Amino acid sequence: MNKNLDTILAIDNIEVMYDGVISALHDVTLSVPKGNIVALLGGNGAGKSTTLKAVSTMLASERGKVTKGSIRYDGHLIKNQNPTDMVRLGMVQVLEGRRCFGHLTVEENIISGAYSRKLSKQEIKNELEKIYNYFNRIKDRRKSQAGFTSGGEQQMIAVARAMMAKPKMLLLDEPSMGLAPQLVAEIFNIVRELNQKEGVSILLAEQNTNVALRNADYGYIIETGHVMLEGTAESLLKDEKVKELYLGISKEGRKNFRDVLREESA
Amino acid sequence: MTEFLFFIEVVVAGLLSGTMYSLVALGFVLIYKASSTFNFAQGAMVFFAVLAFVGFMELGIPFIPAFFVTVLLMVLVGFCTERLVLNPLMNQSEDTLLMATIGLGFVLEGLAQAAWGVEVRRLDLGIGDFPIEWIIDNLGLFVSALDLTAGLVAAGMITVLALMFKYTKMGLGLRAVADDPGAASSIGIPLKNIMLLVWSAAGVVALVAGMMWGARAGVQFALVDLALKALPVLIIGGFSSIPGAIIGGLIIGASEKVLEVYLGPFFGGAIEGWAPYVLAIFFLLYRPEGLFGEKIIRRV
Ligand SMILES: Nc1ncnc2c1ncn2[C@@H]1O[C@H](COP(=O)(O)OP(=O)(O)O)[C@@H](O)[C@H]1O
Ligand SMILES: [Mg+2]
Numbered sequence: 260m261n262k263n264l265d266t267i268l269a270i271d272n273i274e275v276m277y278d279g280v281i282s283a284l285h286d287v288t289l290s291v292p293k294g295n296i297v298a299l300l301g302g303n304g305a306g307k308s309t310t311l312k313a314v315s316t317m318l319a320s321e322r323g324k325v326t327k328g329s330i331r332y333d334g335h336l337i338k339n340q341n342p343t344d345m346v347r348l349g350m351v352q353v354l355e356g357r358r359c360f361g362h363l364t365v366e367e368n369i370i371s372g373a374y375s376r377k378l379s380k381q382e383i384k385n386e387l388e389k390i391y392n393y394f395n396r397i398k399d400r401r402k403s404q405a406g407f408t409s410g411g412e413q414q415m416i417a418v419a420r421a422m423m424a425k426p427k428m429l430l431l432d433e434p435s436m437g438l439a440p441q442l443v444a445e446i447f448n449i450v451r452e453l454n455q456k457e458g459v460s461i462l463l464a465e466q467n468t469n470v471a472l473r474n475a476d477y478g479y480i481i482e483t484g485h486v487m488l489e490g491t492a493e494s495l496l497k498d499e500k501v502k503e504l505y506l507g508i509s510k511e512g513r514k515n516f517r518d519v520l521r522e523e524s525a
Numbered sequence: 526m527t528e529f530l531f532f533i534e535v536v537v538a539g540l541l542s543g544t545m546y547s548l549v550a551l552g553f554v555l556i557y558k559a560s561s562t563f564n565f566a567q568g569a570m571v572f573f574a575v576l577a578f579v580g581f582m583e584l585g586i587p588f589i590p591a592f593f594v595t596v597l598l599m600v601l602v603g604f605c606t607e608r609l610v611l612n613p614l615m616n617q618s619e620d621t622l623l624m625a626t627i628g629l630g631f632v633l634e635g636l637a638q639a640a641w642g643v644e645v646r647r648l649d650l651g652i653g654d655f656p657i658e659w660i661i662d663n664l665g666l667f668v669s670a671l672d673l674t675a676g677l678v679a680a681g682m683i684t685v686l687a688l689m690f691k692y693t694k695m696g697l698g699l700r701a702v703a704d705d706p707g708a709a710s711s712i713g714i715p716l717k718n719i720m721l722l723v724w725s726a727a728g729v730v731a732l733v734a735g736m737m738w739g740a741r742a743g744v745q746f747a748l749v750d751l752a753l754k755a756l757p758v759l760i761i762g763g764f765s766s767i768p769g770a771i772i773g774g775l776i777i778g779a780s781e782k783v784l785e786v787y788l789g790p791f792f793g794g795a796i797e798g799w800a801p802y803v804l805a806i807f808f809l810l811y812r813p814e815g816l817f818g819e820k821i822i823r824r825v
Pocket of ligand 1: 277278281282301302305307308321
């Protein structure tokens, strides 16, 4: 995709290192058009979370650093911002593994998402009601301690909490992780609804290629810190290599794109 | 009957002095929750705060302004600690942080003595360490006015802090950070501000405790050790539990007085100093997570 006026996020050729030595991303370039859902696909350790954390600036707290390339978000060059700045700019990351505040109630969790905004009690109440409309399932559990809710409910809490910050863009890290297919579908329906009704742009990291592409507009596939393939969700779903490697229709011995490309060139 | 009344008196005095342990332990819990480190500098903060307060009074500043100036000073200490010690060490191991707080303790002790000298000061709060007549007349108990004041002040502060955690935005932020600093940061809760809040609160707690203790025994270096009695309190109550800090403080306060009075003579007295640690060791052996050690909630 070329950079046009309607791009909300443009990652240009970034390299990321952890601890100054471990190189996790080599040359990742991707962009998210305003109002779109873009999927970032790849196996464990491919660099999906690292990419999202580079954007949200959460990398710094893990001794990671963008050592090359640039990230532009909504007219800002992302450089010395911290996560609080990014949330104020309307960019919120939902971390891998949901990370609810276990000792807080469901409702306290969600309210905590509004920390960066200056809202009155009444405004918070209104916002809450608006958000519960999308997340009916957790509305009934608002007074429960979040640590005792189910995995699916915790994922909803985490997304609802992020929505309380009134984001322009959400970074979702593996929302389907460890959930039953029915719940995954439920969560993706909510994500699409939020995208359509609230106009939130979404960058979605997933290992569940099938579900992700069915809900996204565009997709990128990364392996060991390199973008291997990109295309519209539709074209990726039809792509033979993607089918073979990521949609579970695999021949023996070929585990990733690199192998396939090597075989083909041999 | 008089035997029993005497026992009650001992327990009441113990509980009243225990509230102050609870308050100081609460200062530890706050910092422990926000940064997972045991703040070994808390004792030094008590010493530093009350010495500063007495120092300001000696300059002729009246009681109330001197109190608030010292509160500001303790907020400044919290600010410097966050900026100069904790922030640079962010993402380091908990051991590193622990060493840093020990170092900070030495710095504060040194600074305090450099600025205000080493001799024991008297601090007169205008409240005597005498029994209150009304209580003698009505309940037949001897309860010291100073004990009662200290107990009420500590209980009041604990209540205010507990309400703040539960009902204010900052309190919500603090509880969120205590649960998961990474997740808190991801939704825009500024960890720096929360740290500053926690260290300031611990500073004010240190000042109040220092004033109450200093009024009884003089403002002196021994306050550092007195404040470290929060350690057995926390072992008993559980390091991350606010109710644990409160109950633990009361248990230590009451039991050390009872032991002192009834067993002290067999050990040649002054067992108050070490009895709490013996109690704590029993807990370490039989209930290492403390009375209120929090259930670890497994994240699905
Ligand atoms: N905090 C870290 N310190 C060092 N290396 C890391 C850290 N986090 C991730 N990595 C490494 O970076 C690579 C990409 O990891 P990650 O972005 O978490 O992948 P994914 O989210 O796609 O599973 C992996 O090789 C991983 O081991
Ligand atoms: Mg990941």
